[in-house]
Amino acid sequence: MTRYIELFSDTKTRPTAAMRAAIAAADVGDEAAFEDPTVNALCERVAALLGKEAALFTPSGTMCNQIALAVLGRPGDEVICDRTAHIVNYEAGGVGANAGLNLLALDGERGRYGVEQLRAALRFPLRHAPRQRIVSVEQTSNLGGGAVWPIEQLDAVTALARGRGLATHMDGARLLNACVATGVPAARYARDFDAVWIDFSKGLGAPVGAALAGTRAFIEEAWRVKQRYGGAMRQAGVIAAAALYALDHHVERLADDHANAKRLAAGLAMLDGIALDPATVETNLVYFALAPGVALDAKTLCERALARGVRVGAMGPRLVRAVTHLDVSAPDVDVAVGVIGEVLRG
Numbered sequence: 001m002t003r004y005i006e007l008f009s010d011t012k013t014r015p016t017a018a019m020r021a022a023i024a025a026a027d028v029g030d031e032a033a034f035e036d037p038t039v040n041a042l043c044e045r046v047a048a049l050l051g052k053e054a055a056l057f058t059p060s061g062t063m064c065n066q067i068a069l070a071v072l073g074r075p076g077d078e079v080i081c082d083r084t085a086h087i088v089n090y091e092a093g094g095v096g097a098n099a100g101l102n103l104l105a106l107d108g109e110r111g112r113y114g115v116e117q118l119r120a121a122l123r124f125p126l127r128h129a130p131r132q133r134i135v136s137v138e139q140t141s142n143l144g145g146g147a148v149w150p151i152e153q154l155d156a157v158t159a160l161a162r163g164r165g166l167a168t169h170m171d172g173a174r175l176l177n178a179c180v181a182t183g184v185p186a187a188r189y190a191r192d193f194d195a196v197w198i199d200f201s202k203g204l205g206a207p208v209g210a211a212l213a214g215t216r217a218f219i220e221e222a223w224r225v226k227q228r229y230g231g232a233m234r235q236a237g238v239i240a241a242a243a244l245y246a247l248d249h250h251v252e253r254l255a256d257d258h259a260n261a262k263r264l265a266a267g268l269a270m271l272d273g274i275a276l277d278p279a280t281v282e283t284n285l286v287y288f289a290l291a292p293g294v295a296l297d298a299k300t301l302c303e304r305a306l307a308r309g310v311r312v313g314a315m316g317p318r319l320v321r322a323v324t325h326l327d328v329s330a331p332d333v334d335v336a337v338g339v340i341g342e343v344l345r346g
């Protein structure tokens with residue numbers, strides 16, 4: 001197996017030896033019959049963490065988004081979100097295909113739209129228009145470069161949404177990164193959301209799984225859709241054990257990832273040919289552009305960096321993403337900056 005410094009994504013983490021020991025020791029049962037004690041413990045833990053009545057475990061974050069939106073909306077209804085959102089760009093059209101929902105994508109700032117943008121997007125009720133039903137946010141914003149929605153901005157958006165009778169949904173794939181970066185508790189960020197979920201397979205370092213939370217009635221409906229989508233599992237305690245382990249041991253350490261991301265951004269910003277404002281790096285995602293005049297494109301830069309042992313991802317013709325996580329150390333970051341510098345110099 002080739003070893004390289006893996007900055008492609010925080011999904012690339014491998015379970016640690018201690019996490020594997022927790023997996024091996026897991027008490028299990030039939031998840032779909034609520035007989036798996038480890039899954040049940042995880043669901044209670046996540047519900048409490050997010051300040052909700054109940055939660056359910058799913059194989060992926062994508063499934064959490066798909067289930068939540070299908071429960072909150074009806075075919076022909078509209079979801080308002082940012083144009084960079086995962087539900088718009090990376091779920092294979094599932095919001096339309098599975099839930100039959102229309103997406104209205106706003107042009108926010110680094111993945112975050114403002115309350116006035118939302119107000120301007122609210123439709124005059126008209127038989128010709130889709131019925132607006134759900135307002136969705138992504139905390140942190142992935143394509144927004146790991147940007148954190150400030151709590152005041154979320155409060156303004158949810159107050160307007162709820163005032164108009166709209167449901168609220170939070171894609172919290174990296175919600176705990178936001179919490180660690182700002183000190184705001186997850187339950188506070190999630191307070192005014194009808195549906196909210198966290199992913200275990202990103203920076204938390206578990207091999208698989210996500211959990212969706214809401215009211216008891218919401219989770220009951222969510223279970224029906226989980227069953228329909230083939231997400232009901234059996235002895236899922238083996239993966240829930242990894243998620244529980246991650247909640248115990250891998251949350252506070254996200255601060256290290258954020259420090260490493262800032263270190264990476266500071267290093268990259270010093271290089272000739274890179275356009276990056278390190279002040280925009282708040283969590284563990286670092287996006288940088290190739291400056292005008294640089295002959296390389298993003299794909300070539302990634303190939304040449306990989307040949308030198310550093311893996312970063314092309315996100316556009318001239319846009320590159322580097323992500324820090326528990327398998328990336330501060331010395332790794334320094335090596336990566338050196339390698340990218342060499343590639344740029346030819």
Ligand SMILES: *Cc1c(COP(=O)(O)O)cnc(C)c1O
Binds near residue numbers: 062141
């Ligand atoms: C990764 C991600 C998802 C999907 O999660 P999976 O567990 O990979 O299905 C959804 N939203 C955001 C913002 C993500 O980064």
